[in-house]
Amino acid sequence: MSEPSEKPSDRPDHTDDASAVPASTERVTKGTLARDVVLYSVARLLLVVVIAAIIVGGGRLLDVDVPLLVAAIFAVLIALPLSLVLFSKLRARVNKGIATFDERRRADQAQLRAKLRGEDTP
Incomplete structure (x- = not known):
C-alpha cells in the first residue's frame, strides 16, 4: 500500500543526534522557571497598581474625579511598554528559561522517538 514518502531524517526539524544536550550549561528546573514567571507577572x-x-x-x-476603571485601563496601557523596559532583565531570564526547558524537552522527545524506532542511543 502507500508508505510515508518522507523519512524522519528528511524532515528539516529532525536532528541526527537524538541525545542532543541543550546548548546552555545552566540548569533550568521547573521550579526556577515557575519562580521567574511568577516574579515577572x-x-x-x-x-499597573502603582500607575493606577x-x-x-x-x-x-x-480636584478631578477619575473612576477606578478608567485609571486601571490607562495604567495597563502605560504599563505594557514601560514593563518591557523596566523589567527587561527579568523578561530575558524568563525567555531564556523557557527556551532552555523547551530545548531539553525536544531533545528528550527525539531520544524517545529514536528508542521507539529501535535505534541505539548512546
Whole structure:
C-alpha cells in the first residue's frame, strides 16, 4: 500500500543526534522557571497598581474625579511598554528559561522517538 514518502531524517526539524544536550550549561528546573514567571507577572501587576494609584492620586490633587476603571485601563496601557523596559532583565531570564526547558524537552522527545524506532542511543 502507500508508505510515508518522507523519512524522519528528511524532515528539516529532525536532528541526527537524538541525545542532543541543550546548548546552555545552566540548569533550568521547573521550579526556577515557575519562580521567574511568577516574579515577572507580579512585578508587572504591581506596576499597573502603582500607575493606577498615581493616576487616581493625581486626579484628586487636581480636584478631578477619575473612576477606578478608567485609571486601571490607562495604567495597563502605560504599563505594557514601560514593563518591557523596566523589567527587561527579568523578561530575558524568563525567555531564556523557557527556551532552555523547551530545548531539553525536544531533545528528550527525539531520544524517545529514536528508542521507539529501535535505534541505539548512546
